[in-house]
Amino acid sequence: xxxxxxxxxxxxxxxxxxxxxxxxxxxxxxxxxxxxxxxxxxxxxxxxxxxxxxxxxxxxxxxxxxxxxxxxxxxxxxxxxxxxxxxxxxxxxxxxxxxxxxxxxxxxxxxxxxxxxxxxxxxxxxxxxxxxxxxxxxxxxxxxxxxxxxxxxxxxxxxxxxxxxxxxxxxxxxxxxxxxxxxxxxxxxxxxxxxxxxxxxxxxxxxxxxxxxxxxxxxxxxxxxxxxxxxxxxxxxxxxxxxxxxxxxxxxxxxxxxxxxxxxxxxxxxxxxxxxxxxxxxxxxxxxxxxxxxxxxxxxxxxxxxxxxxxxxxxxxxxxxxxxxxxxxxxxxxxxxxxxxxxxxxxxxxxxxxxxxxxxxxxxxxxxxxxxxxxxxxxxxxxxxxxxxxxxxxxxxxxxxxxxxxxxxxxxxxxxxxxxxxxxxxxxxxxxxxxxxxxxxxxxxxxxxxxxxxxxxxxxxxxxxxxxxxxxxxxxxxxxxxxxxxxxxxxxxxxxxxxxxxxxxxxxxxxxxxxxxxxxxxxxxxxxxxxxxxxxxxxxxxxxxxxxxxxxxxxxxxxxxxxxxxxxxxxxxxxxxxxxxxxxxxxxxxxxxxxxxxxxxxxxxxxxxxxxxxxxxxxxxxxxxxxxxxxxxxxxxxxxxxxxxxxxxxxxxxxxxxxxxxxxxxxxxxxxxxxxxxxxxxxxxxxxxxxxxxxxxxxxxxxxxxxxxxxxxxxxxxxxxxxxxxxxxxxxxxxxxxxxxxxxxxxxxxxxxxxxxxxxxxxxxxxxxxxxxxxxxxxxxxxxxxxxxxxxxxxxxxxxxxxxxxxxxxxxxxx
Amino acid sequence: xxxxxxxxxxxxxxxxxxxxxxxxxxxxxxxxxxxxxxxxxxxxxxxxxxxxxxxxxxxxxxxxxxxxxxxxxxxxxxxxxxxxxxxxxxxxxxxxxxxxxxxxxxxxxxxxxxxxxxxxxxxxxxxxxxxxxxxxxxxxxxxxxxxxxxxxxxxxxxx
Ligand code: FES
Ligand code: FES
Numbered sequence: 025x026x027x028x029x030x031x032x033x034x035x036x037x038x039x040x041x042x043x044x045x046x047x048x049x050x051x052x053x054x055x056x057x058x059x060x061x062x063x064x065x066x067x068x069x070x071x072x073x074x075x076x077x078x079x080x081x082x083x084x085x086x087x088x089x090x091x092x093x094x095x096x097x098x099x100x101x102x103x104x105x106x107x108x109x110x111x112x113x114x115x116x117x118x119x120x121x122x123x124x125x126x127x128x129x130x131x132x133x134x135x136x137x138x139x140x141x142x143x144x145x146x147x148x149x150x151x152x153x154x155x156x157x158x159x160x161x162x163x164x165x166x167x168x169x170x171x172x173x174x175x176x177x178x179x180x181x182x183x184x185x186x187x188x189x190x191x192x193x194x195x196x197x198x199x200x201x202x203x204x205x206x207x208x209x210x211x212x213x214x215x216x217x218x219x220x221x222x223x224x225x226x227x228x229x230x231x232x233x234x235x236x237x238x239x240x241x242x243x244x245x246x247x248x249x250x251x252x253x254x255x256x257x258x259x260x261x262x263x264x265x266x267x268x269x270x271x272x273x274x275x276x277x278x279x280x281x282x283x284x285x286x287x288x289x290x291x292x293x294x295x296x297x298x299x300x301x302x303x304x305x306x307x308x309x310x311x312x313x314x315x316x317x318x319x320x321x322x323x324x325x326x327x328x329x330x331x332x333x334x335x336x337x338x339x340x341x342x343x344x345x346x347x348x349x350x351x352x353x354x355x356x357x358x359x360x361x362x363x364x365x366x367x368x369x370x371x372x373x374x375x376x377x378x379x380x381x382x383x384x385x386x387x388x389x390x391x392x393x394x395x396x397x398x399x400x401x402x403x404x405x406x407x408x409x410x411x412x413x414x415x416x417x418x419x420x421x422x423x424x425x426x427x428x429x430x431x432x433x434x435x436x437x438x439x440x441x442x443x444x445x446x447x448x449x450x451x452x453x454x455x456x457x458x459x460x461x462x463x464x465x466x467x468x469x470x471x472x473x474x475x476x477x478x479x480x481x482x483x484x485x486x487x488x489x490x491x492x493x494x495x496x497x498x499x500x501x502x503x504x505x506x507x508x509x510x511x512x513x514x515x516x517x518x519x520x521x522x523x524x525x526x527x528x529x530x531x532x533x534x535x536x537x538x539x540x541x542x543x544x545x546x547x548x549x550x551x552x553x554x555x556x557x558x559x560x561x562x563x564x565x566x567x568x569x570x571x572x573x574x575x576x577x578x579x580x581x582x583x584x585x586x587x588x589x590x591x592x593x594x595x596x597x598x599x600x601x602x603x604x605x606x607x608x609x610x611x612x613x614x615x616x617x618x619x620x621x622x623x624x625x626x627x628x629x630x631x632x633x634x635x636x637x638x639x640x641x642x643x644x645x646x647x648x649x650x651x652x653x654x655x656x657x658x659x660x661x662x663x664x665x666x667x668x669x670x671x672x673x674x675x676x677x678x679x680x681x682x683x684x685x686x687x688x689x690x691x692x693x694x695x696x697x698x699x700x701x702x703x704x705x706x707x708x709x710x711x712x713x714x715x716x717x718x719x720x721x722x723x724x725x726x727x728x729x730x731x732x733x734x735x736x737x738x739x740x741x742x743x744x745x746x747x748x749x750x751x752x753x754x755x756x757x758x759x760x761x762x763x764x765x766x767x768x769x770x771x772x773x774x775x776x777x778x779x780x781x782x783x784x785x786x787x788x789x790x791x792x793x794x795x796x797x798x799x800x801x802x803x804x805x806x807x808x809x810x811x812x813x814x815x816x817x818x819x820x821x822x823x824x825x826x827x828x829x830x831x832x833x834x835x836x837x838x839x
Numbered sequence: 840x841x842x843x844x845x846x847x848x849x850x851x852x853x854x855x856x857x858x859x860x861x862x863x864x865x866x867x868x869x870x871x872x873x874x875x876x877x878x879x880x881x882x883x884x885x886x887x888x889x890x891x892x893x894x895x896x897x898x899x900x901x902x903x904x905x906x907x908x909x910x911x912x913x914x915x916x917x918x919x920x921x922x923x924x925x926x927x928x929x930x931x932x933x934x935x936x937x938x939x940x941x942x943x944x945x946x947x948x949x950x951x952x953x954x955x956x957x958x959x960x961x962x963x964x965x966x967x968x969x970x971x972x973x974x975x976x977x978x979x980x981x982x983x984x985x986x987x988x989x990x991x992x993x994x995x996x997x998x
């Protein structure tokens with residue numbers, strides 16, 4: 025089950041199974057031979073650009089496209105009115121001006137009546153070159169009647185607030201999910217309220233309340249979104265090259281949106297320059313490129329610029345959380361209650377399982393043992409871009425981990441207790457697994473204390489506390505922050521989880537050629553995770569075929585079986601399991617073939633290192649390669665056995681997997697300037713079995729950088745006029761090599777009991793777990809100033825203001 | 840206007856609009872798509888190539904300004920079918936994930952080593968600080984450049 029056994033090495037120098045292996049895909053990337061969407065050029069291809077709204081909220085009075093159309097080289101200009109005129113034979117409305125979101129809401133493809141956020145799509149130009157398309161966009165004249173924008177979630181709740189979704193006949197800014205709910209609750213409201221009330225009345229207990237904002241941020245992959253659409257008018261075949269983390273789900277959505285027959289749609293996600301959830305949604309730009317090719321009959325390319333990416337595509341978070349934690353004075357946690365106001369922007373475009381409208385936020389009870397927890401989430405529309413689930417958040421577990429880990433630190437401060445000691449006192453014990461949380465999640469496995477102690481050991485925790493005490497005495501401000509997180513990933517069990525009615529199970533297909541070489545076809549899609557390498561290792565582990573003999577295909581719906589794609593850290597827990605299972609099917613087919621060849625019963629055979637051999641007579645056996653050839657030969661097979669070894673599988677996970685980890689961050693804060701220097705970051709992840717430890721570490725590194733970015737720098741803020749203040753990399757600050765320390769990693773390995781190879785997934789762990797560690801460290805540094813909480817991002821000015829007792833309000837629009 | 844420049848040692852001439860950016864000239868006209876584009880504001884460095892041997896953000900330079908100059912792109916790193924040590928270093932140390940920032944990082948990494956064969960971690964971090972990577976958190980990029988420093992190509996060992 026685990027990777028502890030000796031792994032044989034192939035002739036190509038690779039582990040035939042699990043172990044650090046250099047990536048297959050690097051060969052093309054280091055040569056500049058990757059193939060990203062903007063690298064796709066088709067004969068006769070046209071280019072396109074989108075005119076976007078300068079206003080956050082305005083009525084469109086008129087649009088004059090004549091000057092743009094008159095520009096030489098412009099082929100077509102489309103407005104919302106034009107799209108209203110294109111009939112659509114589909115279930116989802118009768119014209120193209122609106123499209124469905126992944127949360128059963130509607131979103132304008134091009135605005136018809138009003139614009140509802142700055143950067144919203146208003147008109148679409150198709151031209152001979154990208155320069156001409158951009159020129160033409162400048163020539164479109166739109167007459168807007170500005171309306172009062174609603175730029176913060178609290179204002180959106182006001183009875184007198186302007187109504188954003190009047191297109192749906194709404195009279196307020198509330199959001200109703202597909203089940204008719206306007207708020208989303210989880211846990212036991214009554215028992216939690218009672219537990220908190222009891223604690224409030226008990227002199228031996230404390231209740232700490234803290235408002236915690238997780239501000240709006242953006243995944244900002246280095247490659248922006250884009251697509252190249254080509255409709256072959258003769259065959260009716262639509263090919264879409266696109267930045268998609270979920271090519272199959274996108275194909276189905278396009279079939280629904282465009283009313284095109286699904287078998288005629290081929291979605292190809294070539295190499296993707298980072299996703300982080302940004303490339304899960306279906307954006308108007310993709311749909312417009314499809315309309316562009318339908319209208320012109322030529323291939324049409326659309327590539328977003330950076331400002332468009334930051335201002336219009338899926339943002340993340342924007343969760344206004346108020347948490348209450350009750351505990352005994354000696355530090356036993358009793359109950360947690362969290363109330364959330366969720367800013368969803370102008371369209372409810374959240375990409376998450378239907379039955380989980382607040383994502384997996386209700387895992388917020390965390391890694392601790394206590395009976396009572398409850399949360400209530402109230403979503404609202406505002407005049408901001410849609411989205412909400414993105415940026416490696418594991419369906420909002422980032423927000424959940426952040427609130428509980430801030431609350432635990434606030435509690436530690438209140439009790440005057442060391443935050444490590446407080447956590448150790450409350451962490452779940454190994455014998456409690458499988459553990460059912462107060463909000464109903466069933467955690468599969470964990471050795472939390474062990475993992476915590478490994479992190480403390482690497483950090484030299486006690487020594488750090490001594491150093492801190494000495495420094496404080498000298499007037500220097502050093503902080504140590506801890507975050508202990510548990511995620512539930514690998515969505516998910518089909519009975520509970522779907523997106524737009526599509527169950528979250530994933531298909532896989534393994535072909536073994538006569539010479540014993542294999543091709544594995546995945547439904548999930550790498551955006552840099554290294555699937556071409558790790559999936560070959562899984563097959564190698566199961567079948568003993570060297571990984572260099574296995575090609576992995578992903579990202580082309582015509583070449584791969586259906587599945588929901590890669591996000592929410594679901595590749596390894598879902599598709600990784602599928603890879604093991606399909607390999608085992610092949611192994612069983614091989615057993616029958618081997619038995620026929622060896623003239624014995626399949627039951628008489630045993631498997632070892634890529635070979636079936638006769639029990640008690642090891643010499644008599646056949647390797648998987650020999651069996652592959654035999655399976656295609658004239659060898660007589662038993663009645664009902666078809667021959668060949670190829671197999672398919674669909675994996676429907678019985679439960680989520682629950683990776684977890686202990687993170688410790690050490691910072692130095694200059695109180696004069698407010699500058700925070702992250703000196704050290706220690707991360708001990710337990711993601712179960714590690715297929716390729718080198719790649720696991722790489723995933724963790726990237727996530728820690730994300731956490732440092734969000735904690736210290738990244739913010740999509742708005743002013744009260746509705747202007748997006750984070751619309752470029754000048755304003756939306758990403759961490760560079762200078763802000764990131766050299767991370768120190770450790771591991772514990774607690775396999776998932778229900779996953780065929782015990783793997784839990786790790787893609788988002790560090791993004792989920794690290795922000796709280798950084799913020800906790802800064803708050804720890806600022807404790808001598810009496811600061812208990814300040815919201816992210818902890819920029820120098822925000823830290824400086826926090827020290828002055830006046831931290832920045834990131835929950836409100838800026839005057 | 841007609842613009843000529845040397846790219847990876849070969850003379851390239853195209854008739855383009857005067858406003859054509861160097862990144863577009865290299866990608867679209869010369870067809871070398873290893874150089875990427877990632878932002879509107881000269882912040883990301885996905886577009887870094889060398890102009891006369893110096894790392895340059897090609898999104899912030901007109902092709903016309905590069906006329907007559909010597910351009911080297913990521914496609915020019917491999918020599919005689921052998922990867923440059925900087926390329927090998929990124930493979931050895933898992934210095935890339937999605938690969939989008941990689942060409943720019945490789946060009947700057949090679950340049951750092953050409954000017955400072957034994958750079959410290961600080962020097963490497965400062966050297967790549969004008970370029971963004973969203974995937975790796977930079978640690979493995981630093982390690983990759985160090986690997987290349989420790990494994991100079993054979994022909995350079997004697998130099
Ligand atoms: S494309 Fe971002 S700096 Fe050149
Ligand atoms: S490897 Fe993806 S941006 Fe650097």
